[in-house]
Amino acid sequence: MQLQTILNRIQKHRGFVYGPIRLRDERGHLRLEVEIYPHRRSRPRCSGCGRRGPQYDTLDARWFEFVPLWGIRVFFLYLMRRVDCVRCGKVRVEQVPWAAGKHPVTTAYAWFLARWAKRVSWREVATVFHTSWDTVYRSVAMAVDWGRAHLDLAGIEAIGIDELQWQHGHRYVTVVYQIDAARKRLLWVGQDRTKKTLLGFFRWFGKERTQALRFVCSDMWKAYLTVVAKKAGHALHILDRFHIAQQMGKAIDQVRRSEVRELRQHGRPALLTKARWVLLRRRENRTAEDRRRLRDLVRHNLKAVRAMLLREDFEPFWQYRSVPWAGRFLDRWCTAVMRSRIDPMKKVARMLRAHRPLLMNWFRARGEISAGAVEGLNNKAKPLLSGHGDGEVP
Ligand SMILES: [Zn+2]
Numbered sequence: 001m002q003l004q005t006i007l008n009r010i011q012k013h014r015g016f017v018y019g020p021i022r023l024r025d026e027r028g029h030l031r032l033e034v035e036i037y038p039h040r041r042s043r044p045r046c047s048g049c050g051r052r053g054p055q056y057d058t059l060d061a062r063w064f065e066f067v068p069l070w071g072i073r074v075f076f077l078y079l080m081r082r083v084d085c086v087r088c089g090k091v092r093v094e095q096v097p098w099a100a101g102k103h104p105v106t107t108a109y110a111w112f113l114a115r116w117a118k119r120v121s122w123r124e125v126a127t128v129f130h131t132s133w134d135t136v137y138r139s140v141a142m143a144v145d146w147g148r149a150h151l152d153l154a155g156i157e158a159i160g161i162d163e164l165q166w167q168h169g170h171r172y173v174t175v176v177y178q179i180d181a182a183r184k185r186l187l188w189v190g191q192d193r194t195k196k197t198l199l200g201f202f203r204w205f206g207k208e209r210t211q212a213l214r215f216v217c218s219d220m221w222k223a224y225l226t227v228v229a230k231k232a233g234h235a236l237h238i239l240d241r242f243h244i245a246q247q248m249g250k251a252i253d254q255v256r257r258s259e260v261r262e263l264r265q266h267g268r269p270a271l272l273t274k275a276r277w278v279l280l281r282r283r284e285n286r287t288a289e290d291r292r293r294l295r296d297l298v299r300h301n302l303k304a305v306r307a308m309l310l311r312e313d314f315e316p317f318w319q320y321r322s323v324p325w326a327g328r329f330l331d332r333w334c335t336a337v338m339r340s341r342i343d344p345m346k347k348v349a350r351m352l353r354a355h356r357p358l359l360m361n362w363f364r365a366r367g368e369i370s371a372g373a374v375e376g377l378n379n380k381a382k383p384l385l386s387g388h389g390d391g392e393v394p
Pocket of ligand 1: 048
């Protein structure tokens with residue numbers, strides 16, 4: 001059986017035929033290249049209005065990546081035609097059925113990637129299929145767009161807003177989930193994490209549905225706080241636990257790094273090197289070796305160790321049932337930290353003080369939104385699209 005036969009069976013495009021297929025070895029990586037030709041009598045379709053018209057000319061070849069076969073990357077090769085469109089009154093590039101707009105990825109492959117992105121993290125999808133993070137992002141965005149058009153948005157009371165970063169924090173994506181106790185699913189994704197990004201979500205979500213929101217969960221990113229206050233000021237805004245833990249982890253790491261520098265200047269470098277994971281690891285995950293090293297570090301009364309102990313002191317905060325008592329605990333902890341002379345931790349304490357009301361909302365929302373949502377909404381390592389499982393976003 002020939003490959004064309006399979007392609008004609010699974011991916012036949014009216015007005016186009018599959019030409020010769022080559023297997024090429026590109027620096028040790030195999031790739032299948034499939035030529036596509038327009039049917040002799042078919043006229044190109046205008047990308048502006050969708051009407052067929054006379055061909056104007058032919059452009060350079062363009063590559064479109066298709067779903068890999070036997071783990072081999074597959075590319076369609078096609079010479080785009082231009083249409084002299086009467087309705088649009090100008091010459092336009094043709095519209096092809098296997099890809100949308102200027103995407104270098106076929107729609108079939110984008111769906112394939114988006115489905116995998118439901119099961120494993122975007123980064124893993126990109127790695128496994130030898131594609132870029134951008135391609136995965138765009139594929140998911142396409143799936144979410146499609147899903148939105150077919151989505152039932154009734155009865156959403158709780159949303160979670162999160163940011164995802166890639167390229168070492170140079171680029172961001174904002175994601176919004178529904179996090180009602182009954183269901184958790186991805187609602188929206190947008191490029192960047194600016195006020196404009198989040199305003200885009202609320203514009204799409206609409207006034208009426210926004211009015212029905214009771215809970216909004218997010219991190220302390222200023223742009224989000226501002227937009228949530230402006231657009232959903234009536235809802236209970238909650239700062240979630242995961243982000244606070246993350247801030248403390250960052251602070252501890254900062255203390256450790258400056259202390260390593262200090263120790264090195266005093267000729268005692270060995271003490272804190274390779275201590276990073278010992279310090280950042282949570283109590284329940286420590287090994288016997290970690291504990292031995294910690295005892296050793298505690299003896300030297302290092303700032304990094306004291307910072308870590310401050311974080312441990314904070315843990316009981318989340319166990320409180322009563323809002324006033326939790327508030328008292330928070331205030332005491334902040335006072336202790338402010339006396340610690342450990343600047344990065346003091347910064348965390350100041351931040352928690354500044355956002356005290358939002359932080360206390362965590363206790364007010366308890367039980368009202370799904371348990372996992374507030375706590376682990378945004379473990380960056382977790383698959384992004386998992387958990388909704390309802391099929392609205394395929
Ligand atoms: Zn047209």
